[in-house]
Amino acid sequence: MxxxxxxxxxxxxxxxxxxGAVAELTLDPQLKYWVLLPISVVMILTGILRQxxxxxxxxxxxxxxxxxxxxxxxxxxAQVLLGNGSNISDESFQERKExxxxxxxxxxxxxxxxAAKPGETVNPFNDPGTADAMMSMAKGNMASFIPQTxxxxxxxxxxAGFVLMKLPFPLTxxxxxxxxxxxxxxxxxxxxxxxxxxxxxxxxxxxxVFNLLTxxxxxxxxxxxxxxxxxxxxxxxxxxQVESQMKALANxxxxxxxxxxxxxVEARVLRMYN
Amino acid sequence: MSFLSxxxxxxxxxxxxxxxxxxxxxxxxxxQLSLDSISNVIALPIDIKYEAIAGLLLFIISVFxxxxxxxxxxxxxxxxxxxxxxxxxxxxxxITLNKATDRDNMINSDPTGDVSYTPNMVxxxxxxxxxxxxxxxxxxxx
Amino acid sequence: xxxxxxxxKQVKSGTNIQENKxxxxxxxxxxxxxxxxVTGILQLESTYGFLAFLITYLFTILLYVIGICGGHPGLFYxxxxxxxxxxxxxxxxxxxxxxxxxxxxxxx
Numbered sequence: 165m166x167x168x169x170x171x172x173x174x175x176x177x178x179x180x181x182x183x184g185a186v187a188e189l190t191l192d193p194q195l196k197y198w199v200l201l202p203i204s205v206v207m208i209l210t211g212i213l214r215q216x217x218x219x220x221x222x223x224x225x226x227x228x229x230x231x232x233x234x235x236x237x238x239x240x241x242a243q244v245l246l247g248n249g250s251n252i253s254d255e256s257f258q259e260r261k262e263x264x265x266x267x268x269x270x271x272x273x274x275x276x277x278x279a280a281k282p283g284e285t286v287n288p289f290n291d292p293g294t295a296d297a298m299m300s301m302a303k304g305n306m307a308s309f310i311p312q313t314x315x316x317x318x319x320x321x322x323x324a325g326f327v328l329m330k331l332p333f334p335l336t337x338x339x340x341x342x343x344x345x346x347x348x349x350x351x352x353x354x355x356x357x358x359x360x361x362x363x364x365x366x367x368x369x370x371x372x373v374f375n376l377l378t379x380x381x382x383x384x385x386x387x388x389x390x391x392x393x394x395x396x397x398x399x400x401x402x403x404x405q406v407e408s409q410m411k412a413l414a415n416x417x418x419x420x421x422x423x424x425x426x427x428x429v430e431a432r433v434l435r436m437y438n
Numbered sequence: 439m440s441f442l443s444x445x446x447x448x449x450x451x452x453x454x455x456x457x458x459x460x461x462x463x464x465x466x467x468x469x470q471l472s473l474d475s476i477s478n479v480i481a482l483p484i485d486i487k488y489e490a491i492a493g494l495l496l497f498i499i500s501v502f503x504x505x506x507x508x509x510x511x512x513x514x515x516x517x518x519x520x521x522x523x524x525x526x527x528x529x530x531x532x533i534t535l536n537k538a539t540d541r542d543n544m545i546n547s548d549p550t551g552d553v554s555y556t557p558n559m560v561x562x563x564x565x566x567x568x569x570x571x572x573x574x575x576x577x578x579x580x
Numbered sequence: 581x582x583x584x585x586x587x588x589k590q591v592k593s594g595t596n597i598q599e600n601k602x603x604x605x606x607x608x609x610x611x612x613x614x615x616x617x618v619t620g621i622l623q624l625e626s627t628y629g630f631l632a633f634l635i636t637y638l639f640t641i642l643l644y645v646i647g648i649c650g651g652h653p654g655l656f657y658x659x660x661x662x663x664x665x666x667x668x669x670x671x672x673x674x675x676x677x678x679x680x681x682x683x684x685x686x687x688x
Binding site: 196200204250328329330331332333334362365366368369370371372373375376425429432435436 | 587588605606608609610612613619620623624625626629630671672674675676677678679680681682684685686688
């Protein structure tokens with residue numbers, strides 16, 4: 165009887181695939197409980213684990229020598245003056261401008277290590293700061309793509325070669341290769357897909373789930389982001405580069421136009437409350 | 439999240455689960471029936487449809503009810519007042535900075551305090567000298 | 581009289597913008613995932629499913645603007661249309677499709 169049914173289904177499938185209708189397959193309900201649910205659970209748990217791991221291996225606040233800090237902060241000071249200078253009066257701005265452009269142009273606060281002679285370029289890979297930054301970047305990348313690769317291998321290895329589910333929406337034939345990999349039926353409708361396609365759909369759609377599962381931490385993260393942004397490590401560490409950057413900033417400062425926000429403030433306030 | 443929104447949310451989830459179970463049972467039965475006569479397709483009963491949609495509506499309502507007006511505790515308690523919550527009467531936070539700083543003033547928070555609070559700039563010896571002089575003068579008068 | 585118009589625009593609070601966006605995103609995540617589950621329970625297919633998503637999405641935005649923003653979303657969002665309508669669209673659609681496919685497969 166089963167064989168009859170299958171032959172009927174398959175002939176129906178072949179006949180209707182050309183007509184565009186969908187053939188009904190009868191799937192073993194155990195597939196849902198032993199393939200669909202395990203893949204979902206594993207993906208959610210791996211996502212949470214990845215978040216925790218990325219917190220663990222993420223580098224904390226790192227200290228750096230005082231001269232480095234001075235250098236970075238003087239450059240930031242110039243940038244801030246350029247950006248927010250309109251909030252101070254004209255005299256204050258001129259004073260700061262003169263002082264900062266002089267100091268930056270003289271290169272007084274460029275952090276030079278004692279070992280390196282002036283004019284000599286240091287190999288950036290020997291610098292511990294750069295190495296740390298690259299290391300943390302590599303670790304972040306690994307934490308994100310190793311679990312993906314492992315799960316994909318796992319799904320492909322253990323759940324290959326059978327139709328798992330029916331998608332509720334039609335797809336073009338181009339998806340057939342990807343979504344029906346391992347199913348040896350040339351004329352099966354693209355809506356019947358194998359386990360790997362559930363993996364793809366989960367990868368694309370799990371963002372909201374993770375957001376809901378870890379929503380308690382989001383407020384903290386917002387706060388942490390704020391405190392960490394100004395600490396941003398600049399990759400520029402060569403004294404020569406820093407010096408040229410400082411020179412450029414000094415140039416920008418000398419030609420900066422100042423317009424104070426207190427000019428005609430009365431007129432604006434009156435108009436605002438009119 | 440208030441009790442009301444939690445209650446509605448639980449009810450909504452139960453309703454959706456129940457309609458899901460009904461739909462599952464129905465489709466299993468329908469599949470068995472349609473094996474005998476393949477062309478025969480039965481539509482989902484209307485009560486299951488309504489149940490599922492009602493569940494979704496209840497869920498949306500519960501999510502919206504769970505939004506509460508943001509309330510704050512004042513950082514400095516007023517003398518003689520019990521601890522009370524302050525509110526701007528809004529569900530979200532104002533984005534214009536003048537309104538945003540209104541909140542900071544209301545709860546006595548000073549976001550730039552680490553910059554503007556500068557006790558190390560007080561000339562402490564001068565202050566102590568003033569204090570000593572004042573105490574001396576007090577003692578002399580009394 | 582020259583009024584320096586560049587200074588008359590309001591300064592915005594970045595943290596508050598972020599927080600408001602986050603709250604909206606969380607709400608939409610919940611609603612769209614549940615809408616996906618319900619669509620799967622109803623066994624809606626192709627166009628009807630996407631229509632169900634669109635209806636839920638727009639209905640939720642409407643409720644949000646009226647109920648939570650009090651009819652003035654401009655007070656809480658910088659670019660009202662893009663922040664509320666377009667920024668999260670792909671993300672919510674993918675979440676919806678995942679939930680829809682999941683419950684569709686479990687029940688069908």
